[in-house]
Amino acid sequence: xxxxxxxxxxxxxxxxxxxxxxxxxxxxDEWVSDDEFxxxxxxxxxxxxxxxxxxxxxxxxxxxxxxAIMKMANEEKVPVIPFxxxxxxxxxxxxxxxxxxxxxxRMNKIVEINEEMxxxxxxxxxxxxxxxxxxxxxGLRFGWxxxxxxASVLACAINHGIGHLTGRYGLNSQMITSMEVILPTxxxxxxxxxxITGSWHSLYPVPRLDGLFIGTLGTTGIVTKLGIVVSGIPDxxxxxxxxxxxxxxxxxxxxxxxxxxxxxxxxxVSWWLAQIPIPYPYKPKxxxxxxxxxxxxxxxxxxxxxxxxxxxxxxxxxxxxxxxSSVKEYEYPEEAKKARTQLPSQIVGSTxxxxxxxxxxxxxxxxxxxxxxxxxxxxxxxxxxxxxxxxPSVRITLYRGTHYxxxxxxxxxxxxxxxxxxxxxxxxxxxxxxxxxxxxxxxKPPLEFQxxxxxxxxxxxxxxxxxVKDMLDPNNIMNPGKLLVR
Amino acid sequence: MGFKTLEELKDxxxxxxxxxxxxxxxxxxxxxxxxxxxxxxxxxxFDAFLGSRSKSAMAKAILNKEVDWSDTMIKALxxxxxxxxxxxxxxTDFKPEILNTIEALRYEAVKNGKSLKEHERISxxxxxxxxxxxxxxxxxxxWMVKKADGREVLYFVGCTAALREPHIPKxxxxxxxxxxIEFTVLGKDEVCCGSPLIRIGQxxxxxxxxxxxxxxxxxxxxxxxxATCAGCYKTLSKDYASFEFPGYDKLNFYHxxxxxxxxxGPSASLGMKVTYHDPCHLGRHAxxxxxxxxxxxxxxxxxxxxxxxxxxxxxxxxxxxxxxAFPDLAIxxxxxxxxxxxxxxxxxxxxxxxxxVRNLQDAQPSIPVYDIMELVQRSL
Numbered sequence: 125x126x127x128x129x130x131x132x133x134x135x136x137x138x139x140x141x142x143x144x145x146x147x148x149x150x151x152x153d154e155w156v157s158d159d160e161f162x163x164x165x166x167x168x169x170x171x172x173x174x175x176x177x178x179x180x181x182x183x184x185x186x187x188x189x190x191x192a193i194m195k196m197a198n199e200e201k202v203p204v205i206p207f208x209x210x211x212x213x214x215x216x217x218x219x220x221x222x223x224x225x226x227x228x229x230r231m232n233k234i235v236e237i238n239e240e241m242x243x244x245x246x247x248x249x250x251x252x253x254x255x256x257x258x259x260x261x262x263g264l265r266f267g268w269x270x271x272x273x274x275a276s277v278l279a280c281a282i283n284h285g286i287g288h289l290t291g292r293y294g295l296n297s298q299m300i301t302s303m304e305v306i307l308p309t310x311x312x313x314x315x316x317x318x319x320i321t322g323s324w325h326s327l328y329p330v331p332r333l334d335g336l337f338i339g340t341l342g343t344t345g346i347v348t349k350l351g352i353v354v355s356g357i358p359d360x361x362x363x364x365x366x367x368x369x370x371x372x373x374x375x376x377x378x379x380x381x382x383x384x385x386x387x388x389x390x391x392x393v394s395w396w397l398a399q400i401p402i403p404y405p406y407k408p409k410x411x412x413x414x415x416x417x418x419x420x421x422x423x424x425x426x427x428x429x430x431x432x433x434x435x436x437x438x439x440x441x442x443x444x445x446x447x448x449s450s451v452k453e454y455e456y457p458e459e460a461k462k463a464r465t466q467l468p469s470q471i472v473g474s475t476x477x478x479x480x481x482x483x484x485x486x487x488x489x490x491x492x493x494x495x496x497x498x499x500x501x502x503x504x505x506x507x508x509x510x511x512x513x514x515x516p517s518v519r520i521t522l523y524r525g526t527h528y529x530x531x532x533x534x535x536x537x538x539x540x541x542x543x544x545x546x547x548x549x550x551x552x553x554x555x556x557x558x559x560x561x562x563x564x565x566x567x568k569p570p571l572e573f574q575x576x577x578x579x580x581x582x583x584x585x586x587x588x589x590x591x592v593k594d595m596l597d598p599n600n601i602m603n604p605g606k607l608l609v610r
Numbered sequence: 611m612g613f614k615t616l617e618e619l620k621d622x623x624x625x626x627x628x629x630x631x632x633x634x635x636x637x638x639x640x641x642x643x644x645x646x647x648x649x650x651x652x653x654x655x656f657d658a659f660l661g662s663r664s665k666s667a668m669a670k671a672i673l674n675k676e677v678d679w680s681d682t683m684i685k686a687l688x689x690x691x692x693x694x695x696x697x698x699x700x701x702t703d704f705k706p707e708i709l710n711t712i713e714a715l716r717y718e719a720v721k722n723g724k725s726l727k728e729h730e731r732i733s734x735x736x737x738x739x740x741x742x743x744x745x746x747x748x749x750x751x752x753w754m755v756k757k758a759d760g761r762e763v764l765y766f767v768g769c770t771a772a773l774r775e776p777h778i779p780k781x782x783x784x785x786x787x788x789x790x791i792e793f794t795v796l797g798k799d800e801v802c803c804g805s806p807l808i809r810i811g812q813x814x815x816x817x818x819x820x821x822x823x824x825x826x827x828x829x830x831x832x833x834x835x836x837a838t839c840a841g842c843y844k845t846l847s848k849d850y851a852s853f854e855f856p857g858y859d860k861l862n863f864y865h866x867x868x869x870x871x872x873x874x875g876p877s878a879s880l881g882m883k884v885t886y887h888d889p890c891h892l893g894r895h896a897x898x899x900x901x902x903x904x905x906x907x908x909x910x911x912x913x914x915x916x917x918x919x920x921x922x923x924x925x926x927x928x929x930x931x932x933x934x935a936f937p938d939l940a941i942x943x944x945x946x947x948x949x950x951x952x953x954x955x956x957x958x959x960x961x962x963x964x965x966x967v968r969n970l971q972d973a974q975p976s977i978p979v980y981d982i983m984e985l986v987q988r989s990l
Contacts, residue, residue: 159682162658165667183655221804253636257644274633355880387870466638481703484624540624
């Protein structure tokens with residue numbers, strides 16, 4: 125039993141003692157453990173995903189060590205699960221079939237920051253806090269997510285995580301410039317310009333093989349170095365804030381204003397997500413308060429650039445109001461504005477505003493959904509959540525223009541009570557089906573989400589995915605079961 | 611009242627979301643600060659050793675009877691310095707109970723026969739000799755150059771200062787004399803404050819000595835009690851407060867930096883350039899950050915801050931029973947801190963805790979380590 129749950133999963137058969145010895149031969153006994161408590165600390169995360177025990181934890185420091193481990197794991201047919209901060213909320217590092225967790229935190233070097241070409245090369249153990257500290261010295265920034273500062277930059281990027289520059293640059297995965305990967309069979313591969321000339325500046329114009337390792341949840345290889353775009357920190361910034369009475373008005377405002385692609389971040393949150401912490405269990409919104417709030421972070425390298433962006437925003441707002449929209453300027457508290465601009469942040473990243481007092485659990489139906497469909501999805505989500513006594517604490521964010529964006533509901537729950545965990549899980553999965561109905565797709569999906577994806581996915585896509593997985597990982601040892609197709 | 615048991619802390623433990631914010635020191639700034647903050651995690655690396663989320667996991671494992679005590683688990687529990695570096699980062703409702711949870715886990719381990727032999731020796735020493743070092747009680751008066759029988763202030767010297775760093779009470783007594791502050795001490799009757807016992811889970815002995823101390827303090831009839839030891843101060847002012855000792859609420863406890871801050875006038879400038887190490891017990895645990903700095907400023911000392919300062923101070927490595935049971939680890943952590951100080955190009959490291967002084971010195975720094983009272987003495 126772990127956290128009150130039975131150990132589940134189709135555990136693969138392999139010789140644990142021999143694998144342990146072979147790991148010690150590669151890493152030394154200091155960096156290998158099969159202690160029950162050590163394994164326990166890697167058996168669960170924040171989410172509703174049932175805990176499952178790994179068999180061995182190993183902490184490699186070099187590419188050569190990982191290559192040796194992968195070759196050994198193939199011989200022994202033992203599962204390997206890459207792990208960095210352990211901070212995702214989709215159970216992505218919880219082993220479905222036991223095996224070795226490769227904790228990559230010792231690989232924490234910032235290999236290069238190229239100020240002129242504006243890219244950085246990092247190892248998997250580099251945290252957002254570490255990179256923010258190093259980039260700031262050079263007047264540079266990256267897309268900092270609403271996650272703990274200790275979370276891995278690399279893991280966030282290769283799993284389609286988002287940062288605070290999504291309005292401007294898109295997902296953090298869209299900021300990847302090159303990649304070094306160890307294949308499940310142990311070969312070392314460099315992709316993008318790094319694979320051709322040794323320079324880490326771009327994924328183009330060569331074939332985009334990096335896609336084999338992005339969004340695959342650690343099931344196709346271990347990314348050991350990542351090139352990412354970094355950009356200059358603008359001298360001027362402002363946070364433009366509005367409210368709206370309903371999701372339809374808020375969505376229309378965001379689509380109109382988003383067309384200019386002028387904001388670094390264009391996000392709106394429902395009343396329940398604007399509360400600190402999210403009301404748990406559900407409580408009604410006061411009638412006299414707006415249901416939606418939005419912030420747009422605009423930046424400029426000159427005052428005139430900032431002013432021009434502000435002018436575009438005012439124009440957008442005016443046009444919406446002329447069309448009868450309830451959207452209007454709304455002053456955010458100063459602390460709330462800081463939380464939008466002062467990233468990485470312990471406060472927003474530590475789930476303080478999400479789950480401060482709920483009982484340890486936090487999950488989401490996190491999706492990339494066509495923006496025009498946000499209202500339909502939100503209104504159905506609201507019904508589902510309130511019916512289940514959960515707050516519809518929803519966020520919508522536009523990515524790089526207006527065609528689609530994030531739609532998710534942060535869902536705190538009480539881990540002391542299995543019934544409450546189940547209630548949250550059921551609400552989230554039900555909400556996910558709604559998102560899929562309107563064209564949304566979940567990101568960083570736990571298995572429950574993937575089941576829903578594959579019910580609807582094109583057969584050719586699924587078969588190709590299987591072929592790719594089989595080609596790269598013939599013994600199915602990389603995080604087996606996590607992508608569900610194998 | 612009294613110490614909270616693990617069962618009583620269960621709800622708080624479940625407020626940990628396992629988010630991992632506790633793993634590193636970070637502040638937005640600008641400029642941003644990133645640095646390791648967990649001494650044991652910095653050394654052993656496994657998540658089972660890192661930050662408060664590892665301790666919430668341990669608490670859940672024990673409370674739910676999901677994992678048996680193992681040697682590794684005991685190591686993960688007792689190599690923690692209980693420094694509070696993780697607690698300072700935490701933003702959830704687990705935060706106020708993190709240190710209590712670690713100490714309750716240790717009590718649970720001790721109850722289950724899993725105490726460390728080095729810690730048992732500390733406990734036996736306190737029972738027999740009234741100090742953790744096993745020295746005769748009379749030795750606690752050896753630092754004294756003359757009788758102290760003032761009625762204004764009771765100076766609670768503490769075991770480490772009296773028995774291992776006697777230059778600190780000597781300097782303090784001299785400062786009291788020069789400032790005309792009439793003080794007394796308990797001398798050979800002073801009993802260990804209980805701090806090391808509380809941190810290592812030896813609660814039964816701790817409660818005994820706490821009661822003895824309060825009785826001895828009350829017998830003097832003096833209301834104002836001043837400590838130079840950060841650990842003694844934290845224990846007397848915070849831990850004792852959770853017990854209903856009769857007459858405790860009539861007593862006032864001060865750390866020496868609080869007590870002297872407004873009593874020191876302008877002095878001749880010492881003209882030094884130093885850095886200040888915030889002791890965990892004084893800084894994070896008692897939130898006394900500015901008083902020592904104000905005193906250094908009054909002494910005409912240029913203070914260069916280490917990157918990890920105040921709430922983000924990196925532990926010297928001694929606390930939580932680590933120096934007693936894992937001396938090599940304590941020195942390794944101390945070397946990390948000393949390196950940070952040395953990189954600033956300062957003349958000395960100043961702190962305000964005898965245990966920190968001792969452990970920082972044990973790292974053999976290239977610059978001297980002073981207790982703040984030594985510099986105050988020098989200025990008068």
